[in-house]
Amino acid sequence: MSLYYDAATILSSSTADQGGSFKSRIYNSKSLKASPAQIYALVTEASKWDILLKEVIEKAGILSLEHKLTPLLCLLLVHDHLLSKNGIAAPASHPIRQAVERHKARLKAELTRARVRRGCASLQDLQSVILDEKKALLGPDALTENMYPRWVRINNVRSTLKAQLDGTFSGYRNVESLKELRTTDQIYIDPHIPDLVALAPGAVDFSTTKAYKDGEIILQDKASCFPAYLLLGDPDGSWSEGDLVDGCAAPGNKTTHLASLLAARRGFKKNQKNSNKIISMDSSAPRSKTLQKMVSVAGADKIVTVLAGQDFLALDPADERFESVSGLLLDPSCSGSGIIGRDDVPQLVLPESNRPSSTSNRGKKRKRDSKKENEEEDEEEAKQSPPERMSTERLTKLSNLQTHIVEHALRFPAASRVTYSTCSTHVLENESVVSRILASDVAKQRGWRVMRRDEQPAGLQKWKHRGIKSISNSTDEKSHVEINLSEEQLDACLRCWPGDDECTGGFFVVGFVRDEELADTEATGEDSGDESEFGGFSD
């Protein structure tokens, strides 16, 4: 029984008090009695159905009859009663189980009515309609990670798309759009990124499959696949790369994607001698261990050299180890404001109680409950706009460091392509950084410009979300950031927005290419490299 009380407690407690992500709060809490896995599963599942549960509970009128139930407790219990295979996890004689089960006929009837009203033949169909309603009601931030499709990238070092479709995904039915992806036996082949597929939310946990353990498939969000593809282009593309550097590489998603794209390219150009290598590094030693492990599992040890604990800014571009480096991928630390699930306390839409608020004969307890609910409301408000929480000062420091890292990449003597990416939605960390880089001496002296849309790989040319000049959130507005980018330059920037129809997290990526004809030998001086500008951030 503690399961429902524990879940209600964790949802009501303030993130600021406890710190950490929602999941870590559950797993680290010492005061909860129920199993953390059960609490997490209950809350995340209930948050997928809350709009429906609210409607069913209100129409069944339970809350005005059952004074033992708060709206939150009722929602969690009715979820399990109607939608969980095993029903409510409490002894049949427990008063709060009885408080729900007394109304089982009405609840069942209201569930059927709600499904029929929406024209859905099954509960599975109903679920995606409910998620769409939730998105429309609360905006994309209301959706947590577990409500998005599962993105799976096929690793060409160890496998091929065809082999995986015939193996791991055999029996899956192909759908033509993400919207159609509703049931767990469907698969969608992404039109923007080669060898990327999506499975419906709730599909099997692919991290338990043999293909995952053998490194044949990698679980990677779609947006995070943009940078490596932007850098290397299509396998039949004309850019013939030398060595590659991934300067901020841990845990290794983009490094292993680079390796996969190189493998695909080698398959395509079988007769071409190609011995490019990838040099990957991360300034954090512990994260470098993860990077090394991911590279090994992906079968990329022969292509990738990991420089563990290496600060990219401390590399000397003139070092002979880097004389053949033609492409660099920079994905430095950022605010992470685009990450789905970072502030991942599910937003639950609760039923209205329809009870007088202070006249109850359960004085104290009711007061406690309503205090909890007020706290919940405050918390919900605080959750509305996660990107606005980071201070302008902190964002400016990050932006300075990001600019400095990319400018350093532009100095590698043989470099002709560089990509810069973040999982941030802030203009300050994205278009503003691009604007500052293009204005820097190193960019002018060496003839760097942005990679135009028509120069981008075929899949990304089709991507509709592009750079912007401003965003209506207070942190960016307060910074009075000036963005000197032309329409063409903004069009060269690729953006992903959390919660849009493409089901990505928030992301930004831009490519820079070197055009010696643009090189301005008159431009002098080094760009500011004052380390004190960059302090005070963490990953």
Ligand SMILES: C[S@@+](CC[C@H](N)C(=O)[O-])C[C@H]1O[C@@H](n2cnc3c(N)ncnc32)[C@H](O)[C@@H]1O
């Ligand atoms: C956003 S994460 C990179 C994610 C990675 N590209 C991937 O796709 O798996 C940023 C990483 O940059 C590293 N980092 C930050 N500043 C760095 C620097 N100056 N040199 C090397 N690594 C750095 C951090 O330790 C962190 O692991």
